[in-house]
Amino acid sequence: MVKKYVFGTPFETEAVVAQIAVEQQTTHIDCGSILVEESGFTFCYEMDKQDVIYGLGEANRGINKRGYLYVSNCTDDPHHTEERTSLYGAHNFIILSGKEHIGLFFDYPSEMTFDIGYTHQDRLVVRCAHADLYLYMITGESAYDVARQFRKIIGKSYIPPKFAFGFGQSRWGYKTAQDVETVVKNYKDNQIPIDMVYMDIDYMQDYKDFTVNPDRFPDFPDFVQKMKQQNIHLIPIIDAGVKIEKDYDIYEEGVEKGYFCKREDGSEFVASVWPGWTHFPDVLNPEARAWFGSKYEILINQGIDGFWNDMNEPAIFFSREGIEDLNQEIMSYVEKWDTEQIFENADAIPYEVRGKIERLQNNPEDYKRFYHCVDGKKIRHDRVHNLYGFNMTRAASEAFEKIAPDQKFLLFSRSSYIGMHRYGGIWTGDNQSWWSHILLNLKMMPSLHMCGFLYTGADLGGFGANTTRDLLLRWLAFGVFTPLMRNHTALGTREQECYQFEGIEDFRHVIGVRYRLLPYLYSEFLRAANEDDLYFRPLGFDYPDDRRAVETEDQLMLGNEVMLVPVYTQNVSGRVVYLPEEMKFVKFLPDGNIYEETLEKGTHYIDVALNEVPLFIRKDKCIPIVDVAQSVEEIDMQTVSYIGYSQATYQFTE
Ligand code: GLC
Numbered sequence: 140m141v142k143k144y145v146f147g148t149p150f151e152t153e154a155v156v157a158q159i160a161v162e163q164q165t166t167h168i169d170c171g172s173i174l175v176e177e178s179g180f181t182f183c184y185e186m187d188k189q190d191v192i193y194g195l196g197e198a199n200r201g202i203n204k205r206g207y208l209y210v211s212n213c214t215d216d217p218h219h220t221e222e223r224t225s226l227y228g229a230h231n232f233i234i235l236s237g238k239e240h241i242g243l244f245f246d247y248p249s250e251m252t253f254d255i256g257y258t259h260q261d262r263l264v265v266r267c268a269h270a271d272l273y274l275y276m277i278t279g280e281s282a283y284d285v286a287r288q289f290r291k292i293i294g295k296s297y298i299p300p301k302f303a304f305g306f307g308q309s310r311w312g313y314k315t316a317q318d319v320e321t322v323v324k325n326y327k328d329n330q331i332p333i334d335m336v337y338m339d340i341d342y343m344q345d346y347k348d349f350t351v352n353p354d355r356f357p358d359f360p361d362f363v364q365k366m367k368q369q370n371i372h373l374i375p376i377i378d379a380g381v382k383i384e385k386d387y388d389i390y391e392e393g394v395e396k397g398y399f400c401k402r403e404d405g406s407e408f409v410a411s412v413w414p415g416w417t418h419f420p421d422v423l424n425p426e427a428r429a430w431f432g433s434k435y436e437i438l439i440n441q442g443i444d445g446f447w448n449d450m451n452e453p454a455i456f457f458s459r460e461g462i463e464d465l466n467q468e469i470m471s472y473v474e475k476w477d478t479e480q481i482f483e484n485a486d487a488i489p490y491e492v493r494g495k496i497e498r499l500q501n502n503p504e505d506y507k508r509f510y511h512c513v514d515g516k517k518i519r520h521d522r523v524h525n526l527y528g529f530n531m532t533r534a535a536s537e538a539f540e541k542i543a544p545d546q547k548f549l550l551f552s553r554s555s556y557i558g559m560h561r562y563g564g565i566w567t568g569d570n571q572s573w574w575s576h577i578l579l580n581l582k583m584m585p586s587l588h589m590c591g592f593l594y595t596g597a598d599l600g601g602f603g604a605n606t607t608r609d610l611l612l613r614w615l616a617f618g619v620f621t622p623l624m625r626n627h628t629a630l631g632t633r634e635q636e637c638y639q640f641e642g643i644e645d646f647r648h649v650i651g652v653r654y655r656l657l658p659y660l661y662s663e664f665l666r667a668a669n670e671d672d673l674y675f676r677p678l679g680f681d682y683p684d685d686r687r688a689v690e691t692e693d694q695l696m697l698g699n700e701v702m703l704v705p706v707y708t709q710n711v712s713g714r715v716v717y718l719p720e721e722m723k724f725v726k727f728l729p730d731g732n733i734y735e736e737t738l739e740k741g742t743h744y745i746d747v748a749l750n751e752v753p754l755f756i757r758k759d760k761c762i763p764i765v766d767v768a769q770s771v772e773e774i775d776m777q778t779v780s781y782i783g784y785s786q787a788t789y790q791f792t793e
Contacts, residue, residue, distance in 0.1 A: 140278050141292055144168060146175055147271035150513075150523055152248050154558035155275065156294035168276055170241050171263075180270035182243070184263040190237035191679060191689060192255050192263065193282055196230025196590035197555070197567060199223050202582050202677045202692045204233070208257040212250040213525050213554045215454035215501055217569035217603055219579065227452060227568045228555040229525035230590040232289060234282045235263070236679070242277035242285040248523045248556060269522070283673075283680035286589045290671035294561045296593040297536075298668050299622075300547035302372055303445065303594070304661050305334025305771040306650050308636055309627035314341040315355040316362050323371050325638040327769070331647045332654045334770050335549075336366070337447065337627065338375040346414035347382045349389060349437045363442035370770035374445040374549060375438060379453040379531055380410060380417030389434060393420060398427035400509040400520065408509035410455040419453050422530035423511040423523060431531070432538030439542055445549030446535060447566070451528035452554045457499035460508055465495055528554025529562075536562035551623065557590050564594025566623055572601025572632070577614050577707040582692055584621065585680075588673040593664060596623025605633035608640040609709060609749055612649060616752045617705035619653040620697055622664055622674065645729065645750035651767040652727045652752040657774060658791070659762045663698030666792040674698060682719040691717050700760040700783070706747050713746040722755040723783055733764075733782055756783035763789050 143159040162168075171184035186192070192204045199221065200207050211229035219226065231245040233253065243265075245251060251267040258264065275292065279285035290296075308322050319336050326333040344350040351359045366373055381390050381399070393399050399407045399418035407418045420431040435446065455461075506521040520527075532552040539548045550563035559565075567583060570576045580597040587595045599618040600611040606628065615637075618624045628635040637646035653660075667674040676696040682688035694716060695703045704716045718740050726734040729750040738755075747753045756762060761783030768774040781789060 141288060142168070142276045144274040144276070146180060146274065147269065149246065149271045149273050150248055150518070152246055152526060152556065152558060154246050154556065155244070155273070155292050156561075157292035159275070159292065168274070169278075170235070170239075170276060175270040179266060179268045180272060182245070182265040182274070184235065186235070186256065186261045186263055187237045188261070190235055191282070192233055192235055193286070193677065194230070194233035194586060194589055195253065196232070196557070196587045196592060197226050197228035197565065197583060198230070198586065199226065199579070200582070202585060203690075204253070205256045206260070207255060209253040209255065210250060211253070211525060213452040213528060213556075215450065215452045217571075219568075219570055219576065227528070227553050228565065230555070230557050230587070230592075232557060232590050234285050234589070236282035236285075236683075240279050240282050240285050242275075242279070242289050244275040244277075244289060244557070245272055246275065247272035248526045249521060250524070281680070281683050283676065283683070286673060286680070287671055289589070290591055290673075293557055293591050295671065296560050296591050296668045297550070297563050298547070298665065299549045299564065299594050300444070301661060302334045302370075302771045303549040304622065304657055304664070305624070306332055306653055307335030307337055307374065307625040308333060309337030309339065309625055310635065311339040311628070311630045312341070313339060316357070319366070319373070322636060323366065323369060325636065327369070329638050329643050329647060330769065331637050331643070332650050332767065332769050334370060335372045335374050335445070335625070337625065338373055340376055340378065340413055342375055345382065345384070346378070347384065347387055347389070348377055349434045351438075351441070360441040367442065370772045372445055372549070373443060374447060375443060376447050376449050377435070377535070378413060378449050379419055379451040379527070380412040380414060381420060382414035383409065383416045383418060390418070393418060393430070396427075396430065398424070398430050400511060402509055409459055410453070410505065411457050412450055412454060419509070419527075420531075420534075421511050422534050423513050423518070423526060428530060428534040429537065432534035432536075433541075435535050435538050436542050444546065448528065448532050448535065448550070448552040448563070451531045451552060452501070452524075453527050455501055455505050457496075458502070458505045458508060461499045461502050461505055464504070465499070525556045528552050529556040529559035532559050532563045551594060555592065560591030560593070564623060565592050566595070566625065567597040569602045569629070570598055572604040572606035572610055572628075574610060574707055574709055576601060577610075577617060577705065578693060580614075580621075581617060581695060581705060581707070584675040585673065585677045585695060588667070588675045593668055593674055594622045596621040596625060598625065598627040600626050600628060600635045602627055602629050603632065606635050608642070611635065611637070611640070612645060612749045613706050615646070615649045617703070617707075619649065619656065619752055620660065620703055622660070624653055642750075648727070648729045648750055649752055654768050654771070654774060655727070655764045655766065656762070657771065658765055658776065658779065659698075659789075662792045666698070669792065678702075678719060685719045687717055688719040700757055700762050700789070702755040702757065704745070704753055704755060706753075712748065713744055715742060715744050716755075717742055718755070721758050725754050725756055725782060727752040735782060759784050759787055761785070761787035761789055763791070
């Protein structure tokens with residue numbers, strides 16, 4: 140059952156699509172207490188010792204969110220350390236699960252805090268500074284039931300084209316067509332399956348959206364076609380900021396039509412991002428959104444069929460006003476250099492000055508300096524901050540509908556708000572090549588699926604810092620199962636393509652397993668999307684009465700058949716697993732054989748070598764597998780066979 144409450148005058152975020160009548164009573168709801176004051180809105184709930192709090196999508200820490208503070212405030216921060224309270228997305232949905240099971244969605248697009256036992260261990264306090272929001276309260280039989288009811292009201296999740304379930308290689312630093320060709324050639328020569336190569340910002344002319352540098356990519360449409368002939372899809376990045384440059388048509392058009400975000404005085408707001416000084420398209424204004432979206436056609440006409448939208452919190456390195464707020468000392472450094480130089484020369488700047496420069500980045504004051512125009516009304520950005528990435532991605536998706544209504548496009552974003560899950564997927568941003576980030580990746584996945592973001596994945600191998608062979612292999616063995624399977628890394632890090640390491644056959648094997656399982660994974664993804672279900676679930680959703688299962692956060696359920704048990708520590712030959720019921724332990728061995736063993740309910744230690752991919756098949760279930768293929772297109776469904784419990788059958792979702 141879903142109830143909808145309204146407080147004040149909320150902004151229509153369009154997160155929820157179901158028509159739900161508003162409850163009359165707004166001073167009291169059937170769970171917790173609500174306080175509406177001049178200083179904001181507060182929801183308070185006393186948690187039982189046993190209550191588990193699920194949700195919050197892209198957030199730090201565990202699957203059970205108890206014991207920390209989370210702030211919904213889309214932030215470009217590459218330091219995903221344990222104490223961080225905000226990441227790139229804002230997903231204000233939680234499930235209180237204990238004696239009762241209650242889902243709460245706070246539909247509020249500005250900063251909001253979830254104190255889940257941080258200040259007082261057993262108290263949940265949700266707060267925001269303005270009491271203008273919709274609150275949806277869902278009651279159900281179980282946490283799983285509540286999550287599915289929520290998924291129904293927010294509308295069907297985005298489904299990407301099938302090739303997007305293949306493996307993708309990315310690196311910030313591929314600059315030319317030749318760089319891309321080298322990647323493709325090395326993957327193909329080593330028979331490592333691959334379907335996508337990502338094009339980071341260097342493909343553009345001076346980081347200008349929707350341009351392609353003609354010296355680096357002469358005859359781009361021809362290049363795109365040549366890649367397609369090899370079953371390689373090129374996936375360019377699109378950044379939120381539009382470079383300010385005379386004669387750059389998108390900049391000039393945007394200014395002329397008034398489609399960029401403006402300061403209070405009506406002038407265009409100026410922020411520095413990768414291209415230097417930029418304007419932000421006002422994607423909250425439907426006209427400007429349609430205009431920005433229509434620009435994707437420039438690349439679609441050159442054969443492109445997938446995009447990743449980036450820097451759309453929107454990330455701001457600094458603004459003119461921010462700089463003006465600082466003293467002359469900093470001015471003398473900043474004025475001499477362009478953006479790139481500032482980052483390159485950071486070490487040469489005195490420590491105290493560097494600190495000041497760093498604080499210029501994503502400065503909350505900047506988000507108060509510009510406005511959106513919605514229904515003829517001016518809205519200050521900070522009041523709707525968390526909707527920017529959502530609407531940039533919506534711009535692209537709505538344009539695709541017009542440009543090529545029969546075609547499916549790959550589309551995912553860095554920043555997001557619930558509702559965006561109908562338009563695209565997300566990747567989890569700039570993680571690091573740390574073992575702890577495999578675990579963070581794993582824990583985030585089911586929470587994202589509760590919030591509708593099914594097409595998701597992390598930068599496998601880690602974005603920041605140098606990866607190692609074993610870290611990459613273990614992470615890929617988990618990435619085999621994430622809908623988005625992409626190896627991506629930052630400029631200046633160690634080369635991270637699979638062929639850069641010794642023992643390439645191990646990488647060939649692990650990625651090959653993705654392709655052997657791909658028809659199954661795709662089918663389960665489609666089923667989850669079509670039925671408003673979760674593809675990844677915490678064990679507690681399937682075994683709610685088994686406390687040990689509820690507390691197991693380093694294993695995941697996938698679809699109706701599988702339990703995942705990734706290895707996420709270095710220098711180990713296996714790991715401990717907990718089986719809530721009898722299951723079949725399966726390992727894809729490097730020689731192509733499949734090991735199967737029935738294990739009883741309980742605790743086991745399983746051996747998993749670096750070049751093996753483990754999973755469990757649930758009792759009385761089976762899963763389909765096929766032969767390895769070099770690309771999704773080349774998968775031969777004639778080779779299908781089944782592993783698991785021999786009496787079981789599997790029904791594909793198409
Ligand atoms: C941002 C993105 C990252 C990308 C980089 C350069 O940090 O999160 O994926 O490589 O910008 O475009």
